[in-house]
Amino acid sequence: MAKLILYGTPVSTYVRTVRLLLESAGVDYTLKKIDIFNGENQSAEYLSKNPFGKIPTLEVDGELLYETAAITEYLNIVFAAHKFSPSEPMLQARMRQIIAIIDSYLYAPAIRTIVIERLIVPSQGGKTDSDLVKKALTPAQRAVEAIESLAVASPYLLGSEVSIADFYLIPIFIYLSQTLEFEAITVQTPKLRSWWDEVNQLESVKKVSA
Template identity: 70%
Template sequence: MLIKYLCLYGIFAQKSKIMAKLTVYGTPLSTYVRTVRLLLEEASVDYTLKEIDIFTGENQSPEYLAKNPFGKVPTLEIDAEVVYETPAITDYLNTVFANQQFSPSEPLLQARMRQIITIIDNYFYPSAIGTIVIQRLIVPIRGGQPDEDKIKNAVAPAQKAIQAIEAIAVSSPYLLGSQLSIADFYLIPIFIYLVQTPEYEVITAHTPKLRTWWEQAQQLESVKKICA
């Protein structure tokens, strides 16, 4: 009976994968948009990317706010349904289209995955992307001068966050072992930008596992395609 159920579930999942019309709304440069797209690429799911330019305020247009009242990216549209917030999107996609492939089956590793994601959201992203990357990469592009004090003050919080991830990561070769997980999809886009700053060396100086992880992760074809 269990085998029959699993077979039926597999057939249903495959049909859903083929029949569903998926649209990802967001800025291609956004780390969170890239998180969702990496999962979709690794799951071999067809989707359409609808660019929403956060730099020109397109995310605050009435049309977009009708889909996501907070004006953030990404937003996922599945046929007539809309899902926003990256954790909700990745959980949904992983369940419906990837048969939980990107979530460990072992409860402790599941908890570790959610730990890493939460550390990234609450502690690493704000300092690494919200301050260091913005000041080093975005501000100069717009003709401004980086705020060195802001950058200096962001280094210690970024170090603390990445060292916390280092302490619980397996990194053999991926964050939680031999299989990619949603946690990898969260961290990869941040490293893509952080390595372009001089602060990367200081921040990751005491995270050898994550340096090794990064050497492997950046070779993935999905990463080359989405984060080039």
């Protein structure tokens, strides 16, 4: 069995995406902490693994792989026999489309602005910038509503089987659901609300959130 080392901060949404896949596939791995809050991700040592200083990075038997989409695709093929990706071409394209929407349009307003301003800044003694949060609301709503229009969400985003798209959206909802804005962001997305009620009960979700 390959030796897997996952570098990252356990609270990171992208690290959680990879961990959800690893846990769901029952694969053994070591999580090596790289702290993005104290700048460890910008150290020369970490930049030699990932020149962008982003987490996660996966090491497979000494070989380094970064970018969550590449990591999840590799793990899904090698350790899960494609289980977390639909075989029907349009559904597979929908999975990639949802992932791209999360990367390009949801992560920034939802995590970098709303979650950071509402949860992280106050936890460090700072004051939420309400104007920033207000500006992020419409783009976050637009992205969540786009995902709603593509999703089956019964019980998983693409239907009866859990996929990499779920592993991307779950970590975002773990945090968004703790913000005051969650109600407004999901008011037009009833399917995603019931999806969230189901998936947040999964053992793998409880494990990566701990």
